Amino acid sequence: MTPAVLKAQVEDLAKQVESALAVIDLPAARARLANLEEKASDENLWDDRASAEELLRSAERCREEVEEGRRLQELLDDAQAAAELAVSCSGSSGSGGGGGGAGENATENTAAAASPSSSENDSDALAFAAEGFSYVSLLKKALDDFELSRLLSGEFDSSDATVSIQAGAGGTEAMDWVSFG
Numbered sequence: 290m291t292p293a294v295l296k297a298q299v300e301d302l303a304k305q306v307e308s309a310l311a312v313i314d315l316p317a318a319r320a321r322l323a324n325l326e327e328k329a330s331d332e333n334l335w336d337d338r339a340s341a342e343e344l345l346r347s348a349e350r351c352r353e354e355v356e357e358g359r360r361l362q363e364l365l366d367d368a369q370a371a372a373e374l375a376v377s378c379s380g381s382s383g384s385g386g387g388g389g390g391a392g393e394n395a396t397e398n399t400a401a402a403a404s405p406s407s408s409e410n411d412s413d414a415l416a417f418a419a420e421g422f423s424y425v426s427l428l429k430k431a432l433d434d435f436e437l438s439r440l441l442s443g444e445f446d447s448s449d450a451t452v453s454i455q456a457g458a459g460g461t462e463a464m465d466w467v468s469f470g
Contacts, residue, residue, distance in 0.1 A: 322355055
């Protein structure tokens, strides 16, 4: 994959991360977490056990939300940095600069001769692109996990469920269909 493809993918993911962070509203979530943690430090917290447990569960959910937003932003920043480095290395000329005039000393001429070649720039660009694609992969997984957690964040989604299947009419065949063996 090329640095240009990486850059395009990162730009698309940046829009998705922006949408996810808008859902989280990171500044408000951090303020909410600070408020919950302040309430949790109250010496009379455990006077009412049920509300104390609910407060601590709310604080933990909020802490996870803040961490999730921070991780998305961090992965995006890393992917953007790798993409920028890959694009800049692939677009650089490798001429090394330097005038090479007669008045320069031998050390400057040696440094100019030792400048990176175009193939070294290409290998650097490929290395940065590979790193960028690994961040893109991690970011896609984090966004998928974020979306799934949002889908399963309803009022009763954290509760356990029990399913019971009864055979009903149909005799032995119906019982065969509902057996677990």
